[in-house]
Amino acid sequence: MKEVMMGDVAVARGVKLARVEVIAAYPITPQTIIVEELSEICGRGELKARFIKVESEHSALACCMGASMAGARTFTASASQGLLLMHEMLHWSAGARTPIVMANVNRAIAPPWNLWSDQTDSLSQRDTSWIQLYCENNQEVIDTVIQAYRIAETVYLPVMVVLDAFILSHTSEVVAVPEQEDVDRYLPPFKAALTLDTNDPRAFGSISGPIEYQKLKMARHEDMMGAVEVARRADIEFGEIFGRKYGIAERYRCEDAELILLTSGALGGTAKIAVDALRESGAAVGALRVRLFRPFPADDIADAIGGAPKVAVIDRNLSVGAGGIFAQELKAALYDRERRPAVFGFTGGYGGGDFTPEVVEKIARRALEMDKPDSPTLWEAIP
């Protein structure tokens, strides 16, 4: 059934369909609609979950971690400052291997106060062992929430479903809402591998020596790397049931491209429009949208780039002092490969302002004009 809904609502509806059992969340613009909508859903009894309205984001994630350890499927949502406040618990929940799913609405980090989109909040959590999935539109949001549980509960790592502030969170789009019975078929009830069980009393997280600690961390790393394949298959199987799939890195008109525009999130849709216009004008430009980040699907991306001599990465984020985060990731992923295209690292569009197809076209033309980047970080202001 198709409905018109905002991205935040799509998140909440996905949570309901995933039959989440414990929710703990704290409000922050532009995530608030998620908690409001979930409150309504739980209030109406449509979802038999315990919704704990905690006093902070830190507690929200801690609470989810406790619930997950006790065997419940859990959900939380946040943005910006809230996600940053969670930082300690992001590490802890992943280290404890609790398959929590969180929605993060990308929002700029203060100061100054700014409510609009900026991926720096989620991307700066890239070392926390959380899997991140960036969504292009509201259909993908609802579908990704459901997929996220499949992935999380397979690799026992938490998953962050990321959507842009306002561009998705507060923008209404037509969404095909999955049928509950199909979701139930796709997503079996959560079965915890590790649980606080009074019949099998164990301690989790006890002080460990260097050997145990390193082994654990390496195991987490291996499982994280394995998540590339898990996420790919989760998407394929989703497609088999629901008729929609997205891939972990989505290609658009990349064949014989001289330049590939690498984007993520809602900007992926903008890039497609720009590519259409560029192709029409005779420029051999393709688009590649990174959907799965952490693990970085390097092989998929290298394969998609193929022999293209140039890649322009458009980062709606900035790691101050280093540049756009996706650009860094891409460069690192390509370094050991035989085919190493020139990588143009554009950043911009954070803190609001429309990243229009025209802006993206402009970026593409700048990259086409240059043999190689004249600066490791290129900035494209939005008028």
Added chain:
Amino acid sequence: MKRARMENELVSKGHVACPGCGAALAMRYVLSVLGPKTIIVLPACCWSVITNRHPECCLEVPVFHTAFETAACVASGVRAALEVKGDNDTNVLAWAGDGGTFDIGLQALSGAAERNDDIIYVCYDNEAYMNTGVQRSSATPWGAWTTTTPATHFKGQEKKNIMEIMAAHRIPYAATASISMPEDLMAKVERARDTRGTRFLHIFCPCPTGWRSSPDLTIELARAAVESRAFPLYEIFDGAKRRLSLDPAPPAPVADYIRPQGRFRHLDSEQIEAIQNRVDEEWLSLLRLIENNPA
């Protein structure tokens, strides 16, 4: 004294608490009453080390080690999951030190208490950050030496009144207890166990290492704190009605409690007199609260 009955022994030998550790005893007593159907949430505190290192754990109940400030909220999450699964008889025990309760964990505790989440929260109070090497906390009493309040500049602030903070949350049950009175302590754990909602126990646990006291004096100091009224034993029901568990009349001089402790060695008799006056005042204000609304 009648012999305290230990129904369950769920702390195994071989834990690594310091000799004479009061907190080790507190755990014994509490688990003795709560029994094996208990899940412990353990934030950073002495006890996160006492359990011993992986792959051993001295507690014969499930334990989840968590971040310093998260005891209450992780416990809330555990409880929520159990509720969803239809398990209403497993005790969820958040077990934190004074730092994790009075200081860094106060927000999460306040949140859980305000929501009246169905958990038992025990603060074992050894009056400083002992695990990190004796730094002052807001539970450290006036006059005490710690590594961050050296004798030349001892702690100049009073101990925070955590019980009244908890009372202000209107939780159904809050009580103070001392390891020197295991029967009273265990009766309070029983009352907590049989109450629903947020239950708070403030257990006074001398720490020979941090108090610079002889390990054999642990119980004696806990008792002296009670008998001198420095640590009154009482209960608060629904944040309103109060009941004194023990009226040490006549009280022992506070000096009896202060003198054997190295952390107070630098205090002169006038300063001890000041502590005495403070204890007397606090006792009177507690009595007034009890008189106004007795349980």
Added chain:
Amino acid sequence: MMEHLYYDAAAMDLLRTTRNTLSNRTGSWRHMRPEFGLKAAACAAACPAGNPIARFMAAASDGRFEEALRELKKENPLPGVCGRVCPRPCEAACNRAEFDEAVGTRAVERLLGDMGAEFGLCLPATMGKTGKRVAVAGSGPAGLSCAYHLALSGHDATVFEAGGEPGGLLRFGIPAYRLPREALDRELGFIDALGINMKTGCRADAALAARLLDEFDAVVAATGALVSPGLGIEGEGLAGYFKGLEFLAAANAGEASGIGKSVIVIGGGNTAVDAARCALRLGAEDVTVMYRRGREDMPASDEEVAEAQEEGVKFVFHAAPAKLVGEGGRLRGVALMRMKPGEPDESGRRKPEPVAGSEREAHADAVIEAAGGRADNPFGRALEVDEWGATDNEKLFVCGDAAPGARTVASAIGGGKRAAIMADVFLRELDIKEVKRKVLVGGNGAASAAAHREGEAAPGADGSVVRFKNVNTAYFSRAARAAKLERLSPEARVAGFDEVSAVCGSAAETARAEASRCFRCGECDDCGNCLVFCPDMSIIGKAAAVGAAPGFDGDYCKGCGICARECPRGVIRMIEEER
């Protein structure tokens, strides 16, 4: 379905613990260790009879009086006697005195002894017969105690008593108003019950002594110190002059006469006071005890002196007789001298010296000499006797007043017990050093016959005595003494020989209440403190019975010492760990 990646068990076990901490032997941290073992209470260490005070108090505080009496009788056959006449060194040593007031131990002992009327003799278990025959000369407290413990050890004991009835000094030396005859006779009943042969009317003279040494496997001399040295002054042949012990024996037998109205007793011990009080009861109107030293040097018990004063006995100090003055062979009075304290003598007391020119005469119808007797041992006057009662003759032992040492009933009972243990060691050919090392209560007090019989160490045999500082008073609440004595009015007392004092209240209630006051120092009563307060769960072996102390688990005990500190009664102490 996709398979779960994270199902690798090895990796899972990195995330969760797999076992408890029993493999972590924290006992290696320890440099002090708790030492558990029954200690001697200060009272027991001070009791010359070796009464197991804490033990019988435990039973009595619970109302288990028969058991209490049986415990007491393991060491002392004469609780009803000691409970009346003992000068109470136990109460002087009682740790509770520093807390509120000493426990009324003598009163409890007396009440328990008298409960023998209800429970019978309550004799402890006897060991198997050895077939060895032991002769005991004398049936005073020492001889009786010795024969009793010999019999409990399985020996065949025969007592030779000069008088017509057993009891010795208890019968002829202690007046009935202090020790009623039914109380004495009840406790002498054990002689029959234990099968001791009692031969009365057999004075142990030198001939009998030689025969006993010849015929018996071992011989014990408990012949007392009954020879009166006399005053050694002019006039001892006058009518109206009496020797104290002879006077007391006659008075106690109801055969005294010719005492007159006015009596002077010379001496400062209990015999003097008893003689004075008997004189009052026999019709004397004016009785004075005359002592050559001061009040503070007087050996008589304060209690007895006070009672005597209440009854009207006068005391004159620093006075001594120079000669007895008579008329027609009949005593008329005493020529007195005032005395003044001179240089200290070997007892540490200042030797009295006459004051020149102080002589005067005092009227008296009778003078009783009560200066104390000396032993005339038929087994040899110059016999060397060690503190255990042993002599150069390996089969001959000496106890009671016939041996050196204090002259109280309790000391005599203790001495008899030591001699019995030594005789047993001889007869069984035991390791004497080992026995001596193990049987002394508190390492330096009376011997414990029960410990000897059971082959165990007496409480505190290693010298550990529980003092007040070892008691944790937090576990005791203040309580006024429950056992109080009430006394007949002085008029009623002197009208006859009725017992002067009685313990107030119902015997059971009073005994229970007073026994409950006892700290029971050194005695584990399974209170559980060590168990409950051990942070390392290292107290093991719950006391199976009262008296058995728990132990500690050396694998885990960190040596914090809480158990020792929190033991209410000083059973546990911390000692250096030997590694």
